[in-house]
Amino acid sequence: MDAITAHPSTALLTDRYELTMLQAALRSGAAERRSVFEVFTRRLPAGRRYGVLAGTGRVLDAVENFRFTTPQLDWLADQQVVDQDTLRFLADYRFTGDIHGYPEGEVYFPGSPLLTVEGTFAEAVILETVILSILNFDSAIAAAASRMTAAAGGRPVIEMGARRAHERAAVSAARAAYVAGFSATSDLEAGFTHGIPTTGTAAHAFTLLHDSERDAFTAQIASMGRETTLLVDTYDLNEAVRTAVEVAGPGLGAVRIDSGDLTLLAHRVRRQLDELGATGTRIIVTSDLDEYAIAALAAAPVDGYGVGTQLVTGSGHPTCAMVYKLVARASTPGGPLEPVAKRSAGGKSSVGGRKWAARRPDADGTAEAEVVGTGPVPAELEPHLLHVPLIRKGEVVGREPLAAARERHLRARAGLPLSATQLSKGEPVIVTEQLPG
Amino acid sequence: MDAITAHPSTALLTDRYELTMLQAALRSGAAERRSVFEVFTRRLPAGRRYGVLAGTGRVLDAVENFRFTTPQLDWLADQQVVDQDTLRFLADYRFTGDIHGYPEGEVYFPGSPLLTVEGTFAEAVILETVILSILNFDSAIAAAASRMTAAAGGRPVIEMGARRAHERAAVSAARAAYVAGFSATSDLEAGFTHGIPTTGTAAHAFTLLHDSERDAFTAQIASMGRETTLLVDTYDLNEAVRTAVEVAGPGLGAVRIDSGDLTLLAHRVRRQLDELGATGTRIIVTSDLDEYAIAALAAAPVDGYGVGTQLVTGSGHPTCAMVYKLVARASTPGGPLEPVAKRSAGGKSSVGGRKWAARRPDADGTAEAEVVGTGPVPAELEPHLLHVPLIRKGEVVGREPLAAARERHLRARAGLPLSATQLSKGEPVIVTEQLPG
Structure with missing residues (x-):
């Protein structure tokens, strides 16, 4: 456990x-008024056909760790952010309400009630920022990752974008990508x-460090064995592949190509490897890939993709x-809940009331609508309700292994109409129906 | 101090x-070979005229805290990431080399040698990811923020994008925005x-919580005083402004508009406030602003801008x-340094050698070129050298208050040709000249 996981106060986020x-x-x-807050989105990023919910497990940790420490309270007092009564409230703060919502890895659509937080106004309002x-x-990240793993078919996709993201965001990006099927x-x-x-094995710096590419490959094989992946595009690609197989033998694990026309080069390198007898040596490509580039490589002899920048920046939609x-x-x-909603002419309207949601299948079992309502649930939708309990009276009840979210995502995506994974711009692949309350 | 600042091992980032x-x-x-690593960029984001270096102060902290803890080492051993010799090296790891570079807040251009890390290969190579x-x-973030503060002229710009960024990235985004002139x-x-x-004062939820907008405004004034900012677009804007001045009196601090056609509404609200005698009440606008929207509001009676999503996502360029x-x-x-460089046909080439950089002014003192060289520094460029020492023999020597970086940025930006702050797409506002070594 590092410091963040060991002492993770999230209260000032x-x-x-x-x-x-x-x-x-x-x-x-x-x-003290009983309140219901809802997390939802009015739209998907332009052209995207489905959203992917990720981060739920991290939200549960964040709520559990939403505790004000003495230095934090002293700072709030010193800065006169709030008064003494409020500081006393914060010092004792524990969320004691209920949270339910879509489980992690689920797909979603405009208007899907993704998370419902219920408690007093006081205890629920202050969780807004960190949850969002x-x-x-x-x-x-998960939405972009899901398009990439769909485009890759069964080939493995590796997340390697840490250097292009905030150092802590990178860790969460890797987690979200894993939920969406990265390997x-x-x-x-x-x-x-x-x-x-x-x-991961080596960068160009490792080759440049040594007096020759041969020295570098020899050093890497000596350290990591012939099953390693050699980076072959520091100098001349053709020569590097020849040297790689000479040094490692035909049992070389893989070569990595990190620049150039990857389709062309993958074919050329595959031919060369096969001619050298290295028929089992895999080819990994890693240069500025996104879901479109991955799809374009479908017919190329590529055994795995490494994705960096475009993954950690959400492939054009970073939030x-x-x-x-x-x-x-x-x-x-103690009174009954009453629906409330903003209704300014300027837009940003919301739909009042505590909601349920169900994904209605057609006769073949393929999703055909996201149904959202505030009234009683129609009996035929009961088996298709999407919400699960996450926190009950302040206790986390919805924690699960990350693998469960990963499996759920692949299942949920497979349950959508086939056009869901088309990469071209389109509308949400199923409609959201708001049932009157 | 929270957990991250108190125990900030960065070693596994x-x-x-x-x-x-x-x-x-x-x-x-x-x-053990003496090595020089350089941080640079081959290009600015398409259409941007200058870059803004931010994060240097955080890099210094990250290098200082690049220490492997026992649980981290145990995990590396357990996962067989590296062998026993390497684990022993990591257990004792301290960076003992030198780092120099552009000071925080400086502007930069393609090829600017932003940071130079010198030490043994072993101690310098492993800092790559966290530094990048x-x-x-x-x-x-700073590059986007700088365009926004330039567009805002002297009006204050407030960062409020935490909810649209990773929770820890948001904290760094606020810091970078401050360097680039946010208030x-x-x-x-x-x-x-x-x-x-x-x-910050209140959201729509606060108005919806109460039985009427008047109740909400009354509660807010009672708690925060009449100098507060009232959010006036939950229901009817005109009515809200009237109620706000009735409740607070003409000494009301500010109103905030968070939706709709902000130019139109700002004029309308200003007129209404003036008619109500609230001539000193400021107008803050906060709806999906970016640098273009800020510039478009230049002639509107607006007293401050709040920027969220577009700031924390780098206004189209999140990395x-x-x-x-x-x-x-x-x-x-113990031998002499020799320049090395990747030279694959696939692109991603680099320029070998340890570099200096200077910003050459024209006769009026306006920057006209970024000069980068590996040989001796021409005497006339000596006063314009950009590098400062940051770490010397492992000791941080370049730490400074954030305000110093903020002042430096505003000064550096002011020293560029006037076209630097044009918002339209363009080329880097000065050229980078590579002097032969």
């Missing part, structure tokens, strides 16, 4: 206005923290547009 | 191949960790393309 609202509500008495940070980032990551912290398989909205609240402390 | 290269180099004997993660992310952030952890001013390349190394442990 919070917009200041959450705490000032809390203070004003404590003073007005409204803080986690879900918006992790889901953006491994280059990021050691992601292995250490989340148990994701790690991989989601998820929001955390108050959809119902009681007007007296 | 590292691609696995750094450690496998280390192991192979320890075994081949090349690990920090600089690529923080500089992407404040919504993110409390950024205030706590980096001393950046924090701000930089900085790389960390071996540019020189000795071929014997």
Whole structure:
């Protein structure tokens, strides 16, 4: 366990206005009103056909670790962010409400009620920022990753974007990519923290360090064995492949190509390897790939893809547009929940009321609609309800191994109409139906 | 101090191949060769006229805290990432070399040698990933932020994108935005960790929580005083502004508009506020702003901008393309440095040799070229050299207050040709000249 997992206070990963609202509500008495907040998105990124929910497991940790430490409270006092009453509330803060929602790895659509947080206004409002940070980032990565693993067919895809992302975001990106079907990551912290398989052998610097490419390959084989992957594009590709097989023998594990026209080069290198008898040596490609480049390589003799920048930046969509909205609240402390919604002419409207959601299948079992309602659940939809309990009376009940989310994602994606994994721009692959309450 | 700042091991924020290269180099004997790595970028994001270096201060912390803990070492052993010799090396690891580079907040251009890391191959190679993660992310945010503060003229710009970024990346984004001239952030952890001013009052949920908008405004004023900012677009804007001034009086601090046609609404609200006698009440706008929207509001009666999504996603360019390349190394442990460079036909070439850089001014003192060389520095460029020492023999010597980087950025930007801050797509505003060695 590193420091972050061992002492992970998440309490200040919070917009200041959450705490000032809390203070004003404590003073007005409204803080104790039972409230329901909903995480949803009004739209998918332009052209995307489905979203992928990731980060739920991290949200559970973040809520559990939403505890204010003494130095944090002292700082809030010193900066006069909130008053003494509010500081006392924060010092004792534990979330005691309920959270349910879509399980991690599920697909989603505009209007899907992804997470429902229910408690007093005071305890629920201050979780907004950290919950949205986690879900918006992790889901953006998972959505891109899912398109990449779909494009790769059965070939393994490796996450190697740490250097192009914030150093801690990179760890979560590796996790989200794994949920969406990636095989491994280059990021050691992601292995250490989340148990994701790690991989990697050498960079161009290793070849440049030695007096010759042959020396470098010899050193690498001596250290890692002939099953290793040799990087063959530092100088002349053809010569490097010949040297690689001379040094390692035909049992060489793999070669990696990191620049150039990968389709062309993969064919050329495959031919050369086969001629040298290295018929079992795999070819890994890793240069600025995205889902389109992966798809374009489908007919090339490639055995694995490494994806960096485009994965950790969500392939053009580095965040989601998820929001955390108050959809119902009681007007007296013990009173019944009443739906509420913003209704300004300027847009950003929301739909009031606590919601359920179900994915309705057609006769063949393929998803045909995301049905969202606030009233009673129609009997035929009961088996298809999407929400699972995540936190009950403040206790986490929805924790699961990461592999479960990964399996769920592949299953959920397979349950969508075939056009879901088309890479071209399109509409959400199923419609969202809002049932009147 | 929170957990991350108190116990910040950065050692596993590292691609696995750094450690496998280390192991192979320890075994081949090349690990002890004196080496020079350089951080640079081959290009700016398409259309951008200058880059902004941010994250240097965080790099210094990351290098200082690049220490392997026992649980980390046990995990590396358990996973057989590296062998026993390498584990012993890592257990004692301290960077003992030198780092110099552009100071934080400086502008940069393609080919600028942003950071030079010099030491043994072993000690320098394993810093690659964490250094690139920090600089690529923080500089992407700072570049977008700089365009936004330039577009805003003298009006304050507030960072409020935490919910649209990874929760820890958000803290660094707030820091980078501050370097590039932002006034404040919504993110409390950024205030706590980096001393950046924090701000924020209330969201739509606060209005929806109460039985009426009037109740909500009354509660907010009671808690925060009339100097607060009231959010006026939950229901009807016109009515909300009237209610706001009724409740707070004409001394109301500010109103915030978070949706709709902001130019139109700002004019309308200004007129209404003035008619109500609230001539000193400021107007803050916050809906999906980027540098173009900020510029479009220049003639509107707006007193401040809040920027979220587009700031934390780098306004279309969420990362930089900085790389960390071996540019020189000795071929014997005590021998002279020799330039090295990748020269594959596939692109991604680099320029060998340890470099200096200077920004040459024209007769008026405006920058006209970024001059980069590996040979002796021409005397007339001596006063314009850009590198500063950051780490000397393993000791951090380049730490500075964040305000210094912020001032430097505004000064450096002001020293560029006027076209630097044009928002339209263009070429780098000055050329990079590579002097032959």
